[in-house]
Amino acid sequence: MVTAAATAGLFTMATLSAVVAFVTWRRQVREQRGRWLTELLRQFSNDRSFKAIRSDLYQEERCQTSALLTRKNELKLSRAADQALTHEEAAFLMRFDNYVGFFELIEHLVAGKQMEVSDASAMFGWYVGQLVENENVRDEVAENFFPVVELARRMGYRHEAAKALGTCNRLIYEAASEASLDAARFYCECGKRTCDKQLGVMLTRYPVVGRVYARRHEPKPGRTAADRA
Numbered sequence: 442m443v444t445a446a447a448t449a450g451l452f453t454m455a456t457l458s459a460v461v462a463f464v465t466w467r468r469q470v471r472e473q474r475g476r477w478l479t480e481l482l483r484q485f486s487n488d489r490s491f492k493a494i495r496s497d498l499y500q501e502e503r504c505q506t507s508a509l510l511t512r513k514n515e516l517k518l519s520r521a522a523d524q525a526l527t528h529e530e531a532a533f534l535m536r537f538d539n540y541v542g543f544f545e546l547i548e549h550l551v552a553g554k555q556m557e558v559s560d561a562s563a564m565f566g567w568y569v570g571q572l573v574e575n576e577n578v579r580d581e582v583a584e585n586f587f588p589v590v591e592l593a594r595r596m597g598y599r600h601e602a603a604k605a606l607g608t609c610n611r612l613i614y615e616a617a618s619e620a621s622l623d624a625a626r627f628y629c630e631c632g633k634r635t636c637d638k639q640l641g642v643m644l645t646r647y648p649v650v651g652r653v654y655a656r657r658h659e660p661k662p663g664r665t666a667a668d669r670a
């Protein structure tokens with residue numbers, strides 16, 4: 442006959458082994474995640490092409506990337522063939538595109554909850570910051586690499602994310618005007634970490650408001666959203 446004490450003992454043993462299994466599993470998951478993140482960081486750090494872009498962006502206002510993006514945009518407007526980018530310059534911008542594409546992938550992982558924002562920030566936060574600080578670089582990111590704007594916002598670059606979202610909205614306005622639409626969906630420009638709100642605004646209204654905020658996200662009078670960051 443199984444006594445009550447023995448039943449309780451068996452139950453405790455079963456519970457205990459379940460707890461041990463859980464703790465072991467959790468430690469393995471953590472170790473695997475650690476190994477995976479370390480490998481990702483190692484590949485990012487050792488990529489020669491990425492290194493060239495990183496050290497260029499480090500020069501801030503004097504960086505080649507910024508100057509080349511300005512030229513690329515001027516060329517788009519003027520189409521002056523004699524000022525076309527050289528093969529090396531075009532190759533440099535291609536490397537920049539690949540570099541920013543890497544952070545699009547990081548945003549994809551964060552948005553899909555395969556990577557924690559805190560891990561992404563700890564490993565790549567500084568580099569994402571570089572991509573939204575310089576105005577020319579930020580405009581390029583806003584125009585062609587929107588996921589990186591989202592990543593910068595999630596990482597807490599509120600002031601820079603707000604400016605980038607402003608650029609996105611201006612481009613949305615221009616495209617919608619060209620298509621003769623009455624209204625378009627704009628991004629809230631508060632730049633808060635957790636705000637991914639979009640809102641419909643009449644195109645006649647956009648030039649008046651200038652900046653778009655979801656209700657209750659407007660900065661207090663006399664202060665911009667970025668001042669409150």
Ligand SMILES: [Zn+2]
Nearest residue numbers: 629631636658
């Ligand atoms: Zn907002």
